[in-house]
């Protein structure tokens with residue numbers, strides 16, 4: 001587990017080039033640099049390059065929301081991790097919208113994790129159960145399978161580059177209802193993250209598992225963020241809807257800063 005909290009804002013398919021630039025400018029005035037909080041923004045691929053020239057990387061790091069796993073070639077419409085190298089430090093892989101809306105397979109996701117590592121970009125592997133899987137009592141099985149598959153062929157050493165985001169699919173907002181959408185309790189998220197870490201320890205050894213940051217994501221907002229951040233084992237947050245509200249996002253970063261000074265609650 002890590003001392004530094006990781007707060008990732010996933011903007012999804014929102015904000016054009018001009019809007020994104022204005023938004024980052026506004027955020028840069030609201031979000032102070034804290035040594036104990038790492039803030040990462042995941043804009044669309046269209047805007048990531050221009051924002052990489054705009055941001056102070058001590059204040060904001062950038063993540064790709066998506067990329068193709070081959071390094072180069074005849075793949076019309078795709079962008080590779082090789083091309084993103086030097087522009088982003090992180091990249092999402094296995095986000096539920098990629099899995100469910102774009103039918104990405106476990107193999108695609110595993111290839112992306114490997115491509116990111118090969119290109120010195122830190123993958124954020126998203127895992128989570130759907131509402132139906134939860135109701136059927138399959139949560140642990142689903143998470144286990146997504147971890148084993150997503151991290152196949154990764155060495156214990158490479159595991160240190162990986163972040164896991166636990167995002168229960170049933171808790172994801174549609175970008176607008178994150179203030180009233182159902183979520184797990186911080187205690188539930190903490191228990192599931194303990195399960196995830198135990199699986200990592202089983203696969204890679206306890207020491208390597210401790211180096212992996214595990215985030216919670218799903219309808220995080222200014223009211224529930226501190227609770228999740230204070231839950232045992234939660235190393236940070238992956239935030240969708242609320243990351244597009246500059247006041248909310250900056251308050252969540254402040255909550256991470258304030259919370260990192262407090263004793264963790266169970």
Ligand code: PGA
Pocket residue numbers: 010167171172173174175178217218219220238239240241242
């Ligand atoms: P949400 O999205 O915070 O709007 O639920 C999180 C995500 O999809 O990563």
